[in-house]
Amino acid sequence: MARRQPRLEVPLSASHPIQRRNVVAFSALAETGAALALLAFPVLAVELLLGTRPSPAGVPVVRVAGILMLALGVAGWPARPPAPSASAFRGLLLYNVLFAVYFAFLGVVRHVGGPLLWPAVVFHVAVALLLVWTGRSQARGGANPW
Numbered sequence: 001m002a003r004r005q006p007r008l009e010v011p012l013s014a015s016h017p018i019q020r021r022n023v024v025a026f027s028a029l030a031e032t033g034a035a036l037a038l039l040a041f042p043v044l045a046v047e048l049l050l051g052t053r054p055s056p057a058g059v060p061v062v063r064v065a066g067i068l069m070l071a072l073g074v075a076g077w078p079a080r081p082p083a084p085s086a087s088a089f090r091g092l093l094l095y096n097v098l099f100a101v102y103f104a105f106l107g108v109v110r111h112v113g114g115p116l117l118w119p120a121v122v123f124h125v126a127v128a129l130l131l132v133w134t135g136r137s138q139a140r141g142g143a144n145p146w
Contacts, residue, residue, distance in 0.1 A: 038066030
């Protein structure tokens with residue numbers, strides 16, 4: 001009979017600083033900040049992330065991406081109830097996972113990248129892992145985070 005390996009579980013108490021609400025708020029704030037950078041400085045933002053200048057026709061597309069990220073940040077910002085909505089949680093989790101996968105693909109396969117590409121990938125992986133971790137902890141407490 002196979003023996004179960006002990007798992008390192010770190011339960012989150014109500015007073016623990018890393019709670020789903022805080023991680024969702026942090027992710028929403030980070031996306032809002034990145035969105036403002038894309039809107040205000042689209043060429044610089046693309047150069048720092050991808051190591052290349054966008055074409056003149058690409059600048060409006062970068063700004064549209066900034067608008068979308070701003071909307072995601074606002075939608076993910078926790079409201080007055082003690083927990084963010086499950087849809088905000090799912091949206092921010094999906095965004096962080098897909099961002100990390102796509103930008104890692106750009107760096108590894110397409111060999112595209114500026115000085116902020118890999119820090120951005122690591123950041124989004126970390127936020128996604130924190131979201132999963134806090135979601136699992138909440139699920140163990142009886143709530144459905146998904």
